[in-house]
Amino acid sequence: MKKNSVLLYMALAVTLILAACGGSEEGNEAEAEGETASEGKQTVTFWHAMGGQAQTALDDIVAGYNESQDEVEVVAEYQGSYDEALTMFNSVAGTDSAPTMMQVFEIGTQTMIDGGQITPIQEFIDAEDYDMSNLEENITTYYSEDDMFYSMPFNSSTPVMYYNKDAFEEAGLDAETPPETYEAVEEAGRAITESNPDMKGFSLQAYGWLWEQLLANQGAQLLNNENGRESAATEIGWSDEQGLSILQWVENMVNDGTFANYGTNGDNMAAGFLAGDVAMYMQSSASVREVVDNADFEVGVAFIPHPEGTEREGVVIGGASLWMMNGAPEEEQQAAWEFMKYLQQPEVQAEWHVNTGYFAINPAAYEEEIAVQAHEETPQLQVTIDQLQSTTPSNATQGALGNFLPEGRQVVESGLESVYNGEDIEAAHETIVENYNQVIEQSNAAQGN
Numbered sequence: 001m002k003k004n005s006v007l008l009y010m011a012l013a014v015t016l017i018l019a020a021c022g023g024s025e026e027g028n029e030a031e032a033e034g035e036t037a038s039e040g041k042q043t044v045t046f047w048h049a050m051g052g053q054a055q056t057a058l059d060d061i062v063a064g065y066n067e068s069q070d071e072v073e074v075v076a077e078y079q080g081s082y083d084e085a086l087t088m089f090n091s092v093a094g095t096d097s098a099p100t101m102m103q104v105f106e107i108g109t110q111t112m113i114d115g116g117q118i119t120p121i122q123e124f125i126d127a128e129d130y131d132m133s134n135l136e137e138n139i140t141t142y143y144s145e146d147d148m149f150y151s152m153p154f155n156s157s158t159p160v161m162y163y164n165k166d167a168f169e170e171a172g173l174d175a176e177t178p179p180e181t182y183e184a185v186e187e188a189g190r191a192i193t194e195s196n197p198d199m200k201g202f203s204l205q206a207y208g209w210l211w212e213q214l215l216a217n218q219g220a221q222l223l224n225n226e227n228g229r230e231s232a233a234t235e236i237g238w239s240d241e242q243g244l245s246i247l248q249w250v251e252n253m254v255n256d257g258t259f260a261n262y263g264t265n266g267d268n269m270a271a272g273f274l275a276g277d278v279a280m281y282m283q284s285s286a287s288v289r290e291v292v293d294n295a296d297f298e299v300g301v302a303f304i305p306h307p308e309g310t311e312r313e314g315v316v317i318g319g320a321s322l323w324m325m326n327g328a329p330e331e332e333q334q335a336a337w338e339f340m341k342y343l344q345q346p347e348v349q350a351e352w353h354v355n356t357g358y359f360a361i362n363p364a365a366y367e368e369e370i371a372v373q374a375h376e377e378t379p380q381l382q383v384t385i386d387q388l389q390s391t392t393p394s395n396a397t398q399g400a401l402g403n404f405l406p407e408g409r410q411v412v413e414s415g416l417e418s419v420y421n422g423e424d425i426e427a428a429h430e431t432i433v434e435n436y437n438q439v440i441e442q443s444n445a446a447q448g449n
Contacts, residue, residue: 041073042335048076048103049085049320050155053290057355065342072335082320083406086111093117093327100328101336103154105320106142107405110228112323113150114403114447119326122148124337135344135361138391142317142399145229151321152340155358157286158315159213160384161305165298167279171195178302180312182249185280185305189258192279201258203273203281204250205266206416208409209318210282212400214246218310222400222408223440229395232449233402235437240429245307247416247425254420261420264413284318285384286357292378301380303387314391316399319358357381359388404443411435 050058055078062076079085082105092098094117104112112118125132132140132149139156143149165175171191179185189201204210212222221227221237253259260278262269270287272278274295282304292299306312322340324333342348349360350368365371366385375381391397402408415432419425 041071042331044072044074044101044332044336044339045099046074046076046101046103046336046339047079047085047089047099049079049082049105050103051078051081054155054286054356054358057352060355061343061348061352064348065339068342072338074336074339082108090115093325095327098325098327100325100332101340102323102325103320104151104323106318106399107409109143109150109321110401110405111403117325117327118150119324119333120148120150121152121324121337121340122150124324124334125149130341134364136359136363136388138314138388138393138397139317139359139361141393143321145401151323152343153317153361154320154322154343155286155352155356156317156319156361157284157358158318158384158388159210159282159304160285160288160387161280161282161302162273162291163280163300163302164273164276164295165300167192167196167199167276167297168300175298175300178300179280179305180303181305181308182245183308186249186252186256186258189253189280190256193256193258199276200260200278201256201280202253203260203262203269203278204416205262205269205281205283206264206413206420207266208412211246211409211412211416213282213304213315214306215242216316216396216399217304217306217313218242218245219313219394219396221396223402226395227398228401229398232444232447233400233440234444235440236433237400240433243429243432244425247419247429249307250416250419251425254422259420263417263420284357285359285387286319288380288384289357289378292380299380301383303383313394314397315387316397317388353381357384359385363389402440402443403447404439407439407443408436411439 048058059076062074066073079088086104086108089098089102093115124130135153139153143151143153161178163178168175173188173191179188185202192199192201215222215238220239220242223233223237224235225231225233227237250259260272262272266283269281270283270291273281288301303312304315324336344362346362346364346368349362349365350371352358353360353365354370354374360366412432415428418428
């Protein structure tokens with residue numbers, strides 16, 4: 001860059017910095033109180049972890065809210081992945097740098113409660129006798145504990161099984177009747193690989209979330225003490241039979257030569273599916289629109305499988321919810337609460353569902369014209385809703401609570417990868433159990449439990 005250009009760039013940068021830091025004393029005081037001086041609105045700082053298409057959809061919703069009224073200005077700020085955002089929050093919690101409200105993934109629930117930096121939204125619900133019963137029950141059950149809501153459900157998803165209908169037909173399989181059990185997935189995988197040696201039958205990302213879902217679908221709890229909801233968990237909650245059923249399923253497909261090993265890389269797995277390298281895989285329901293739109297074959301979406309001889313219980317809600325920070329002034333929290341309520345409106349949820357693939361937390365959204373048209377164009381979306389709404393409410397499908405869950409997922413992921421690479425499943429399962437229990441024990445010790 002030439003010298004004159006550098007000087008011009010520096011001058012422009014200084015001007016922008018001065019403009020950002022300048023203003024009258026009165027204007028600065030307004031900013032300090034969380035108000036936008038130019039508009040006289042109450043500012044709400046909203047940290048989130050939505051990237052890509054979801055970020056675009058969220059920015060549009062925020063812009064729509066800001067234009068819909070003249071009292072609140074929501075400022076949405078992307079903070080990276082769920083893990084990165086939570087780490088960032090923990091570094092500023094309790095300071096003036098903390099946001100008014102924040103999106104946190106579901107396994108961060110106990111961490112947020114234990115941190116003592118939040119105002120449970122139950123306080124706002126009680127203050128105006130606000131009705132939460134219009135929201136999807138199989139979503140709200142995860143975020144309510146002892147009849148209390150700590151956070152507001154927002155972006156919610158579950159895993160589904162994606163399958164290549166064209167590959168099913170070429171293998172002589174009924175593309176309209178996807179496999180429901182582990183054994184049926186194995187059988188379909190063998191038929192597909194026999195008909196097309198270049199295509200594997202099935203892939204399972206080494207992802208702790210999927211392990212939790214496969215347990216719940218057979219009625220197994222991840223943690224003891226009613227999944228950590230009756231009291232703090234002290235050890236894992238699934239039996240050897242339940243855990244080994246998943247590993248045995250994978251080992252059978254590895255031995256058959258029908259399993260596609262993508263390790264922990266979900267993006268590569270999805271790309272492999274779209275490239276025709278694998279015929280079936282499990283991943284988030286929020287990806288349905290993207291997968292269907294990018295495939296050059298007909299994509300099927302099915303319920304996730306369960307072991308033969310067990311009843312299908314259903315899925316645990318994933319995704320994230322919105323948390324209120326108790327360090328923000330009362331008027332700022334109230335403004336954030338108004339925005340949270342806006343997000344529940346059927347027309348807003350319909351827009352969110354259609355543009356991202358996440359569930360509508362308010363099922364009335366599915367009756368909005370935009371959602372009806374989307375389901376006509378992409379009927380696979382309805383399968384994801386049917387799986388959620390047909391889930392049997394139980395401690396297994398309500399999901400687990402524990403501030404150690406991210407570390408627990410890493411333990412599971414290492415164990416799954418070891419089986420993918422040929423380790424004996426009983427030895428791998430024993431390691432998973434021992435290491436997971438150690439994570440729980442260390443966490444309880446740190447919490448003084």
